[in-house]
Amino acid sequence: MFLEVGGNRRKPRSSQGQKDDCALDSQVVQYEAAHQGSINTVVSLSPEACVSGGSDQRVNVTEVRREGVPERLKALPPMVTRRAEGTESWREVEKHREREGAVVVYDWTQGRMCQSLQGHTREVTKVVCYPGTTWIFSASRDKTVYMWDLNHGYEPIQEFCGHELVVNGIAVSPDGRKLCSGSRDNWMCLWDIESAKCEQRHNISRNLVTHVCWVPGSSSIAQTSEDKTIRIWDSRAWQVTNTFPAKQYIQTHCDVSLNGNYLVSSSNGFGGQGCEATDMKQEKHHQGYFWRPCCILFFSSSAVAK
Helix, strand or coil: EEEEEEECEEECHHHHHHHHHHHHCCCCCCCCCCCCCCEEEEEEEECCEEEEEEEEEEEEEEEEEEEEECCCHCCCCCCCCCCCCCCEEEEEEEEEEEEEHHHHHHCCCCCCEEEEEEECCCEEEEEEECCCCEEEEEEEEEEEEEEEEEECCCCCCCEEEECCCCCCEHHHHHHHHEEEEEEECCEEEEEECCCCCEEEECCCCCCCCEEEEEEECCCCEEEEEEECEEEEEEEECCCCEEECCCCCEEEEEECCCCCCEEEEEEEECCCCCEEEEEECCCEEEEECCECCCCCEECCCCCCCCC
């Protein structure tokens, strides 16, 4: 089974469907906010905790002297420095808000934030947790990828730099030794996690990466792009081994089943056109969203989706 997230689903027209919607709404519990800004990505860390990435607001306060200002100069905008006859100095306090990236560890069973990891200078686009560890990887619009360890404080323990534009996709190899990153700069990069060294780079024209995922138990990587295609990479040769035929709309996200046999992707669109999930092996299209799905995931029968 797979789960689609995002996009406005068309509501059932039947009265029974309306009753079901009400029943689901009555079970929703809202906790304290984890972010002050938008949330772009959420992944599971443990059965009790999740990790989210997005943007938070930082308030910067700038103070300028503004005392003894003549009436004719009081109408000037704040932060304008100008010498004038009879004016010594002025005092003005101006606040402006800036967006910065935040990675938050949240205990959803208790409805509380456990940890906030600050470091990115722009909003976080993707987060990935390596199973069985306290490792967290975060990609950002600041063109970097950070590695965090919850057992080693609030500072990133590794930084991966080399992209020229926003990083939209990150994935960790099954053995936890390699990190794959993809960006809107058309580059796919393979990193050694221990040294943070970029070992492989490959640029494909118009390959504006939207997402990457490592095929479980293999050396292959699936990648979606704004050029409407899905590519399969071999991490050993760092070459594309398969490119699926281009679809009608931008591919926004993809996921591979645990047995590695099935690949699904979600696409862009509007007004009910596109906005679909595709099973690439069976070439089945699942439609129903009015706006684009932002995420599509496989999940086991024992998993609980929130």
